[in-house]
Amino acid sequence: MRTSLRRMLAPIMVAGLLATAACGSEEQPAGNEKITLNVALFGDFGFKPLYEEYQKAHPNITIKERISDYAAHHQSLISHLATNSGAADIEAVEIGYLSSFTATPNRFHNLLDLGAGELESQWLPWKWQQGLSTDKKTLIGLGTDVGGMAMCYRTDLFQAAGLPTDRDEVSKLWPTWEDYVATGKRYKAAAPKSYFMEASGNMFRAMVEQAPTGVYDDADKLIVDGNASVKKAWDLTVDAIKSDQSAKLSAWTPEWSAAFGKGTFATIVCPAWMTAYIETNAKDAAGKWDVAAVPGGAGSMGGSHLALPKQGKHAKEAYELIKWLTAPEQQKKIFKATGNFPSTPSLYTDPDLTGFSKPFFNNAPLGKIFTASAQAVQPQHQGPKQGDVFNTIGAGLGRIEQGKQSPEDAWKQVLADVAKLA
Amino acid sequence: MRTWLYKADTRLSPYLYISPFFLLFAVFGLFPLGYTAWVSLHDWTLLSDEHPFTGLANYRELLADPYFWNALRNTISILLLSTVPQLIFALILAHLVNRRLRAKTLWRLGMLLPNVTSVVAVVVIFSQLFGRDFGLINWLLDSFGLGRIDWQAGVASSHVAIAAMITWRWTGYNALIFLAAMQAVPKELYESATLDGATPGQQLRKITIPSIRPTVIFVVIVSTIYGLQVFAEPQLFAGSGPNGIIGGPDRQFQTLTLYMYEHGFNRGFEFGYASATAWVMFGLIVLIAGANYLITRRIRSSR
Numbered sequence: 001m002r003t004s005l006r007r008m009l010a011p012i013m014v015a016g017l018l019a020t021a022a023c024g025s026e027e028q029p030a031g032n033e034k035i036t037l038n039v040a041l042f043g044d045f046g047f048k049p050l051y052e053e054y055q056k057a058h059p060n061i062t063i064k065e066r067i068s069d070y071a072a073h074h075q076s077l078i079s080h081l082a083t084n085s086g087a088a089d090i091e092a093v094e095i096g097y098l099s100s101f102t103a104t105p106n107r108f109h110n111l112l113d114l115g116a117g118e119l120e121s122q123w124l125p126w127k128w129q130q131g132l133s134t135d136k137k138t139l140i141g142l143g144t145d146v147g148g149m150a151m152c153y154r155t156d157l158f159q160a161a162g163l164p165t166d167r168d169e170v171s172k173l174w175p176t177w178e179d180y181v182a183t184g185k186r187y188k189a190a191a192p193k194s195y196f197m198e199a200s201g202n203m204f205r206a207m208v209e210q211a212p213t214g215v216y217d218d219a220d221k222l223i224v225d226g227n228a229s230v231k232k233a234w235d236l237t238v239d240a241i242k243s244d245q246s247a248k249l250s251a252w253t254p255e256w257s258a259a260f261g262k263g264t265f266a267t268i269v270c271p272a273w274m275t276a277y278i279e280t281n282a283k284d285a286a287g288k289w290d291v292a293a294v295p296g297g298a299g300s301m302g303g304s305h306l307a308l309p310k311q312g313k314h315a316k317e318a319y320e321l322i323k324w325l326t327a328p329e330q331q332k333k334i335f336k337a338t339g340n341f342p343s344t345p346s347l348y349t350d351p352d353l354t355g356f357s358k359p360f361f362n363n364a365p366l367g368k369i370f371t372a373s374a375q376a377v378q379p380q381h382q383g384p385k386q387g388d389v390f391n392t393i394g395a396g397l398g399r400i401e402q403g404k405q406s407p408e409d410a411w412k413q414v415l416a417d418v419a420k421l422a
Numbered sequence: 423m424r425t426w427l428y429k430a431d432t433r434l435s436p437y438l439y440i441s442p443f444f445l446l447f448a449v450f451g452l453f454p455l456g457y458t459a460w461v462s463l464h465d466w467t468l469l470s471d472e473h474p475f476t477g478l479a480n481y482r483e484l485l486a487d488p489y490f491w492n493a494l495r496n497t498i499s500i501l502l503l504s505t506v507p508q509l510i511f512a513l514i515l516a517h518l519v520n521r522r523l524r525a526k527t528l529w530r531l532g533m534l535l536p537n538v539t540s541v542v543a544v545v546v547i548f549s550q551l552f553g554r555d556f557g558l559i560n561w562l563l564d565s566f567g568l569g570r571i572d573w574q575a576g577v578a579s580s581h582v583a584i585a586a587m588i589t590w591r592w593t594g595y596n597a598l599i600f601l602a603a604m605q606a607v608p609k610e611l612y613e614s615a616t617l618d619g620a621t622p623g624q625q626l627r628k629i630t631i632p633s634i635r636p637t638v639i640f641v642v643i644v645s646t647i648y649g650l651q652v653f654a655e656p657q658l659f660a661g662s663g664p665n666g667i668i669g670g671p672d673r674q675f676q677t678l679t680l681y682m683y684e685h686g687f688n689r690g691f692e693f694g695y696a697s698a699t700a701w702v703m704f705g706l707i708v709l710i711a712g713a714n715y716l717i718t719r720r721i722r723s724s725r
Binding site: 069070071075078079081082100101104106107250251252253254255256258259262264384385388391394395396397398399401402403404405421 | 666
């Protein structure tokens with residue numbers, strides 16, 4: 001992973017250096033005051049080479065990065081906000097947590113006051129909206145990546161199960177999620193020893209994220225009980241579990257990581273950022289993975305924003321930095337390095353992006369697939385406890401997978417647990 | 423004048439010498455404890471600016487929550503599964519190392535090694551051993567034709583796996599404490615017992631254990647307190663997804679500390695509720711440690 005990453009980064013860094021050299025005369029450093037900007041992220045955003053580029057153009061700025069894992073990052077961010085000390089100047093916020101901050105935006109700098117309003121047209125409209133507070137008066141964060149969805153699959157397992165392996169043919173297998181589950185049944189009939197999907201929770205989540213409304217209505221009221229598309233997603237997922245399609249892996253466990261390379265399962269819902277995990281976890285399976293369209297059209301899963309906590313002292317400089325980091329040029333570099341897909345549509349016609357492919361994924365046109373997916377996303381309102389609600393429902397599906405509960409009991413318990421969240 | 427100073431010195435100085443600990447304890451122990459109690463009486467959400475007083479509402483809600491009782495059951499089950507074998511193994515191990523052995527220091531140092539290992543490393547390795555698809559233990563079971571166990575999914579199996587991690591980590595440490603106490607037992611007792619024909623097992627039961635009674639009490643209580651607060655093992659066992667917070671989809675291995683963590687750091691950051699949980703835990707630990715003291719005190723003293 002490391003060496004391949006470095007190999008990919010090298011040309012980008014060279015390009016970056018050339019770019020800075022070219023425009024060096026325009027960008028004069030603003031002040032002489034030495035300023036250190038702290039950036040706190042979860043996982044690697046691929047920013048490191050960009051910092052060097054930025055520091056060259058702004059000699060008075062030093063950038064320090066700290067990385068922790070997803071849950072730890074957000075939890076410490078929240079305690080830093082609550083105690084009003086310790087937060088970095090720039091904090092990454094994932095969409096699962098973003099909605100709890102847009103509901104109480106007072107602890108962040110309003111980027112609109114710093115002049116972000118003029119940049120609005122850079123972003124996908126829904127990505128921009130996600131960063132706005134409930135009253136639309138405060139902008140909390142500038143968008144980094146979006147999780148436009150696709151479906152990653154193993155060509156060797158598909159072949160063994162007598163299914164087509166060509167990605168266009170595979171996409172035709174599942175225009176809808178019903179077709180996807182039906183394909184899973186065909187798969188199980190031909191290859192009963194392996195599994196069709198890694199875990200049912202992702203399929204459920206993808207279906208709900210594609211619906212016009214998800215687990216919240218526009219007034220932030222929980223509608224898990226009343227929303228027919230949620231129930232439909234649940235029932236179809238239960239159908240898939242009952243026909244033994246799920247490998248019942250829980251994400252981010254050692255078993256899950258190992259399963260990518262070992263061919264335990266054949267398909268996984270694949271937001272752009274997932275490609276990096278597949279590549280890391282399945283080094284030996286290079287070329288066996290391919291990418292097809294996701295059933296049910298498009299939808300976004302995951303994606304982040306960069307936000308500036310109010311306690312940060314250098315709001316202006318920090319804003320300049322996130323403005324630069326999230327600008328289309330930089331998002332493109334990040335996509336090529338890490339797979340995180342840009343949220344800035346001006347790139348979606350850039351041949352450099354649309355023509356991007358990777359040998360690891362059997363040269364699947366990743367740029368084209370994820371562009372199509374990101375463009376087709378219909379915005380969906382996300383409520384304050386979005387992440388917790390999905391986790392609660394995911395646990396319910398897990399109980400069915402592990403044979404602890406009947407689908408009816410699991411649904412009843414999910415509704416009771418979700419009601420307690422409100 | 424001299425005698426007055428001398429008297430004051432002998433009377434007051436000891437208090438002065440021990441005061442640093444108590445001052446630090448007051449600042450870093452008592453104050454947070456009191457503050458937690460104060461927070462637990464409020465509807466205290468981390469991100470909101472208002473914290474209305476709600477009295478005992480958090481406690482009432484807590485005691486009415488079946489998931490709290492589930493977490494308590496899990497904690498006690500893991501406590502018993504880990505502490506009991508751990509103390510028995512530690513006693514036997516200490517007894518063995520207490521005899522004449524070659525390379526004594528090597529054996530004794532070796533006992534401490536598991537404890538020096540970081541808990542994260544221990545859990546990562548054990549989680550892989552107990553893995554469902556690619557774990558060593560399942561591979562062994564499978565090759566003997568016994569079938570695989572989904573360790574995480576079951577209540578008992580997940581408790582056994584977690585208890586194994588705790589036992590592995592703390593047995594040697596406790597054995598060293600036992601050993602230190604055993605060194606003080608007069609050798610003549612063993613010599614005369616050997617002359618009378620007592621077996622090593624009898625010597626352990628009739629001489630060693632009664633002689634080190636205060637140490638046994640100490641170790642039991644310390645292990646109990648640790649066991650009731652167990653957090654890292656179950657959290658890491660489930661991996662870093664949402665299951666690490668609720669202890670599996672059915673909360674089959676959610677311990678009390680995980681339950682507190684879930685409410686404090688996940689579900690809306692309800693610090694008031696989490697503080698109430700912390701205080702209830704505190705009470706439970708005092709209660710159970712007290713009960714343990716009364717039970718272990720019944721070991722007959724040799725003197």
